[in-house]
Amino acid sequence: MRIGVIGAGAIGGTIAALLDRVGHLVEVTARGEQLAAIRESGIRLDGGWGSHTARVAAAETLQTRPELAFVCTKAQDAPAAIRANAALLDGITVVVVQNGLAGLAEAERLLPGSDCVGALALYATSYLSPGRVTVTTTANTYLGAGDGAAPRAAVDAARILDAAMPAFAIDNFTGAQWTKLMVNQINALPAITGLSAQEVLGDRRLRAIVTASLQEATRVGFARGVRYGSIQGLDDRILRFVARAPRWAAQAVPLLMKRRMGATPNPGSTLQSLRRGQLTEIDYLNGAVVAEAEAAGVGAPVNAAITALVHEVERSGAFLAPHEVAERMRSVLEA
Known part of the structure; x- marks a missing residue:
């Protein structure tokens, strides 16, 4: 063919x-x-x-x-x-x-x-x-x-x-798209820090940020009436748990994602774009969560802050250290 x-x-x-x-x-x-x-x-x-x-x-x-x-x-x-x-x-x-x-x-x-x-x-x-x-x-x-x-x-x-x-x-491809959007919640922090996805999820401070953004994104999907599809070990039932659980418990899902990646360092597509000197598609990932939140009449401050940090790295060409990312996200996470 x-x-x-x-x-x-x-x-x-x-x-x-x-x-x-x-x-x-x-x-x-x-x-x-x-x-x-x-x-x-x-x-x-x-x-x-x-x-x-x-x-x-x-x-x-x-x-x-x-x-x-x-x-x-x-x-x-x-x-x-x-x-x-x-x-x-x-x-x-x-x-x-x-x-x-x-x-x-x-x-x-x-x-x-x-x-x-x-x-x-x-x-x-x-x-x-x-x-x-x-x-x-x-x-x-x-x-x-x-x-x-x-x-x-x-x-x-x-x-x-x-x-x-x-x-x-x-x-239910639409539901699967939303589930993939949840999987892609891991893409932003590697782009901000220059670390692999496994390194990000292995860092307690960065994992807390990924968990918070994932929880916020799942809640936005439910606010939009989404029935999540079943892919990559995630489904509607698991994501309902993520949306409702305390952050310390919800981090089990990012840790599961880390195990599924295996040992070969995975930079993620967003970091790869930066390394090639290209603009990222962050506005279609975390930025999409922000847009859908606005359409649902709810907020998505964690995803908005992460999107802004990726754009900052795009402009400056300089990655941020994990401790700096954690400090800059602190007020958003504690709100």
């Missing part, structure tokens, strides 16, 4: 390399040093799903019409990427693999003639040098759309992807 992957970074590069490995004809889009590296040496994949070098066609935009496409850019880059490739995406199934809550709806708006479905990538990858992607934690990818049954397009796309990596079509 002819498959297009728009955005061959950590997630897109992994999808492209694994689909190439099982025999699909893959074309990717990339920019700058990443594009140059892929054209010269291919996408070099290693880590949890083995090693493979994918010699794929690459350009800044798709050059041929695919039969199936994956949009894997950062959330803030997706609208422009979709517009740039819209002519070749019209009428086909387009899988939007993104963090946050807005990506699928945005794709549906921009591609009214396409079957758009969402995908949640639960595996962890590192893309810190051009052309090379390392899978640090293997896990499933879930596809679907809306809060009902998985549409046929999601079932078919999941079947194709599952031949290359574990992938499943699921019901």
